[in-house]
Amino acid sequence: xxxxxxxxxxxxxxxxxxxxxxxxxxxxxxxxxxxxxxxxxxxxxxxxxxxxxxxxxxxxxxxxxxxxxxxxxxxxxxxxxxxxxxxxxxxxxxxxxxxxxxxxxxxxxxxxxxxxxxxxxxxxxxxxxxxxxxx
Numbered sequence: 001x002x003x004x005x006x007x008x009x010x011x012x013x014x015x016x017x018x019x020x021x022x023x024x025x026x027x028x029x030x031x032x033x034x035x036x037x038x039x040x041x042x043x044x045x046x047x048x049x050x051x052x053x054x055x056x057x058x059x060x061x062x063x064x065x066x067x068x069x070x071x072x073x074x075x076x077x078x079x080x081x082x083x084x085x086x087x088x089x090x091x092x093x094x095x096x097x098x099x100x101x102x103x104x105x106x107x108x109x110x111x112x113x114x115x116x117x118x119x120x121x122x123x124x125x126x127x128x129x130x131x132x133x134x135x
Contacts, residue, residue: 002114003111003112003113003114004083004112004113005063005081005082005083005084005111005112005113006081006082006083006089006109006110006111006112007079007080007081007082007089007109007110007111007112008078008079008080008081008089008090008092008093008107008108008109009078009079009080009107009108009109009110010077010078010079010080010093010096010097010105010106010107011075011076011077011078011105011106011107012075012076012077012078012096012097012100012102012104012105013074013075013102013103013104013105013106014074014101014102014103014104015069015074015075015076015100015101015102015103016074016100016101017071017072017074018071019099019100019101020053020054020069020070020071020074020075020076020100021048021052021053021054021069021071022054023046023047023048023054023056026046026054026056026067026069027044027046027056029095029096029099029100030044030046030056030057030058030065030067030096031044031058032095032099033058033065033080033091033092033095033096033099034058034060034065034092036091036092036095037065037080037082037087037088037089037091037092037095038086038087038088038091039058039060039061039062039065039082039087039092040060040061040062041058041059041060042059042060042061043058043059044056044057044058044059045057052070052071052072053068053069053070053071053072054067054068054069054071055067055068055069060082060087062082062083062084062086062087063081063082063083064079064081065078065079065080065081065092066078066079067079067096076096076100076102078093078096080092080093080096081112083112083113093107
């Protein structure tokens, strides 16, 4: 199935609880996963909750990577949404699974923007629109 994007919704269980509560660690892990996946980072934002837990996102030109952690349960919910053929959501997934020391995972994969259901005016479906020069 041809699609604009690939999304992995992942649940990581049995993770290192201290790591899941460290906003600097989570930020570094998410940025590393984006870089290893071949993504172009546009912005990043992370927040540490009191008394525990971290939420954050790395916005990439090709979509986003996000995480929400529950250190008290050793659990992290992760969403890896990538578009195009140059970024690997699987690489980001493997990086996060290993770095967070997850002992068990559950995933769901989605194909977003099914090409067969689109009707572009010029017959081509692109991941990013062409820039039209004003010259």
